[in-house]
Amino acid sequence: MPNYNGVWSISTQYQYAADWPNAPEIILQAGSLGALGASNQIQRFDVVTAGNSVDFGNLTNSKHDRAGFGSNTRAIFAGGTSNNVIEFVTFVTDGDATDFGDLSATNIIGGGASNNTRGLIAGTDDPGDTIEYVTIASTGNAADFGNLSVARYYNGALASATRAVWGGGQAAGGGHPVNNTMDYVTIGSTGNATDFGDLSAARRTNAGASSTTRGIFGGGYSDTGTTAVNIMEYITIGSTGNVADFGDLTVARGALGAGAGSTRAMFAGGRASGGVSNVIDFVEIATTGNATDFADLSVASERGPCVGANAASVQA
Secondary structure: OOOOOOOOOHHHHHHOHHHOOOOOOEEEEEOOEEOOEEOOEEEEEEOOOOOOOEEEEEOOOOOOOOEEEEOOOEEEEEOOOOOOEEEEEEOOOOOOOEEEEEOOOOOOOOEEEEOOOEEEEEEEOOOEEEEEEEEOOOOOOOEEEEEOOOOEEOOEEEEOOOEEEEEEEEEOOOOOOEEEEEEEEEOOOOOOOEEEEEOOOOOEOOEEEEOOOEEEEEOOEOOOOOOEOOEEEEEEOOOOOOOEEEEEOOOOOEOOEEEEOOOEEEEEOOEEOOEEOOEEEEEEOOOOOOOEEEEEOOOOOEOOOEEEEOOOOOOO
């Protein structure tokens, strides 16, 4: 992969503005569950140019159900089945993950969200209501941030530069019922989450992706089984309120991953009626409409997060 590192003076930047290097718009998908069981593979695909994913490197262990988030330089993967490990990679350098620190406890599919500075994970498999955070540019253990309004896990997540929003999930109680709650926090502070509004219906293992202003929740299961939906719904992150319809994915599936470039949201993998999926769909975030098939994951996978990097902003 190209090396985007370099040092330019301000005068040089303006003199050669047309040649100023842009950060890549790529998505990393990692730590999934597939036909052969849990995987430690990290796959990479481009957001702008259609093409199947290629191998990026490996996580330190083969766990699925991790959370993912990042900045425009680092992707971080945290938690997973019987796992409290946090690890990271640098987008512009293919290679294996490096240890970052630890979560306070094992975390299965807590929703990961971030701005360019701080990453948050919310929800645990108890189900729990814990929100933890890390500073992405440094390394170290996660710190307590606050609590969700409803204890749950398998929740979708997305963020703007200032807010993180979690939607849906599987809640506490008999049978761990599926939930339609959306919560939000201000990323730069700490404290408990506030109610944002509701998804149109309860779902879990849905995925979220966003621009700096609009967030999209897509896919998921409508029950505690594997009844998958193809629904995409959107919110304006700076306000509060219930979702509005965006369109449909090309294939109904749950346990999928999602990430964004500067203008596009990508939904990858998951479990469809035919089994584990390799489908990558995309939508233009600023519009509404049905998703378009983009390409395929080289290895079909479910329950693996996606993290996106782009020149303008990063939402996970």
